[in-house]
Amino acid sequence: MKQYTIYPADYAGGNELLIVDDDAINRAILRKIFSQSYSVAEAVNGRQGLEEVLNPQNHFLAVLLDVIMPEMSGIEVLRKLESLGLLKQIPVFLITAEASEQVVKEAYELGVMDVIRKPFVSYVVRRRVESVIELFEARKHLNSVVEKQQIELLDQANKIIQLNQGMIEALATAIEFRNEESGGHVQRISEITRLMLENTSFGDKMDKKEIDNIALASIMHDLGKITIPDAILTKPGRLTAEEYEVMKTHTTNGVAILESISQLRESEVYEYACDIALHHHERWDGRGYPEGLKGDEISTWAQIVSLADVYDALSCKRVYKASFSRSTVLEMIRTGQCGIFNPDLLDSFFGIEEQLSEMYRSLPEAQNF
Numbered sequence: 001m002k003q004y005t006i007y008p009a010d011y012a013g014g015n016e017l018l019i020v021d022d023d024a025i026n027r028a029i030l031r032k033i034f035s036q037s038y039s040v041a042e043a044v045n046g047r048q049g050l051e052e053v054l055n056p057q058n059h060f061l062a063v064l065l066d067v068i069m070p071e072m073s074g075i076e077v078l079r080k081l082e083s084l085g086l087l088k089q090i091p092v093f094l095i096t097a098e099a100s101e102q103v104v105k106e107a108y109e110l111g112v113m114d115v116i117r118k119p120f121v122s123y124v125v126r127r128r129v130e131s132v133i134e135l136f137e138a139r140k141h142l143n144s145v146v147e148k149q150q151i152e153l154l155d156q157a158n159k160i161i162q163l164n165q166g167m168i169e170a171l172a173t174a175i176e177f178r179n180e181e182s183g184g185h186v187q188r189i190s191e192i193t194r195l196m197l198e199n200t201s202f203g204d205k206m207d208k209k210e211i212d213n214i215a216l217a218s219i220m221h222d223l224g225k226i227t228i229p230d231a232i233l234t235k236p237g238r239l240t241a242e243e244y245e246v247m248k249t250h251t252t253n254g255v256a257i258l259e260s261i262s263q264l265r266e267s268e269v270y271e272y273a274c275d276i277a278l279h280h281h282e283r284w285d286g287r288g289y290p291e292g293l294k295g296d297e298i299s300t301w302a303q304i305v306s307l308a309d310v311y312d313a314l315s316c317k318r319v320y321k322a323s324f325s326r327s328t329v330l331e332m333i334r335t336g337q338c339g340i341f342n343p344d345l346l347d348s349f350f351g352i353e354e355q356l357s358e359m360y361r362s363l364p365e366a367q368n369f
Helices: 024-034 046-054 074-083 101-110 122-140 147-176 182-199 208-218 223-227 241-248 250-259 270-279 300-315 326-334 343-357
Strands: 016-020 039-043 060-065 092-096 114-117
Touching (some): 016 024, 039 046, 046 060, 046 074, 060 074, 074 092, 092 122, 101 114, 182 343, 208 270, 223 250, 241 250, 270 300, 300 326, 300 343
Parallel strands (some): 016 039, 016 060
């Protein structure tokens, strides 16, 4: 069958996404996620969405496609795009809560880039879509002079996509079982970890790639809490000794979950993620868990995530406590009321804490900060 091309040979690229969904609320949510970085076009059903894609005046970077819609379903749109050869030119994502496994399987066989299930986490969706867009845009601009370099970049982007399809799905599932602040919590832990490595001596021997991997791995530090019963995880009061023993298992359970993600085991993030998940509750004095590691037996990244976790927990309201003021938070950390940390790490932390504090000043859950 003749292939259909929507991009002219001299096309320099656009900056527009197409959202195809008959639900106005879903369109509004997706538009809000992407409107700061892209122009957003909308279609209210599959037939209209297909017409928008086939319009030669439109040059979409990606299409976000619902499954169940009037006039033409999302899977019918995919079949048509595949028959015209367009799924190799423009990345398409199914975003749905209703697709059967049969539909999902067919979508992947046709060439859809990803299936993102509702409800979704906004920054996860944005990252997954943007990673694929970067990959497609790089492919369009390869040339003989930089071909080798571009292929390396594409390979790295592809690894990120594969990682997201396994690792971030697990994270998103965990977040659905946690309190509403969890998404913000893991983002802040990642940012604090990155800032500590970029701005203190603890990251002096690390290149940007390693710092990126550690910051990404830190997102998964509490992944094992998905296995903790709600009665313990969301208990508003102090845990009993028995409940605390159950809570402590989130470290080993987190590693077990990570080990079950086949895509992640081949990633450079994997070893960092496992180490952080297992050891972010170890203490410098050896009184932590689960292994009772002491001093430099604890990796640098696990030490940093541990401190970041304490700083964030004290600064923000949780189900079992109110938020503390910034001065109280710093005093509690300085005096070891919430764990004993590497003295050099504390010196580095206090050296950049003013910068770290900026991310809390407008947070509702850190109203006392």
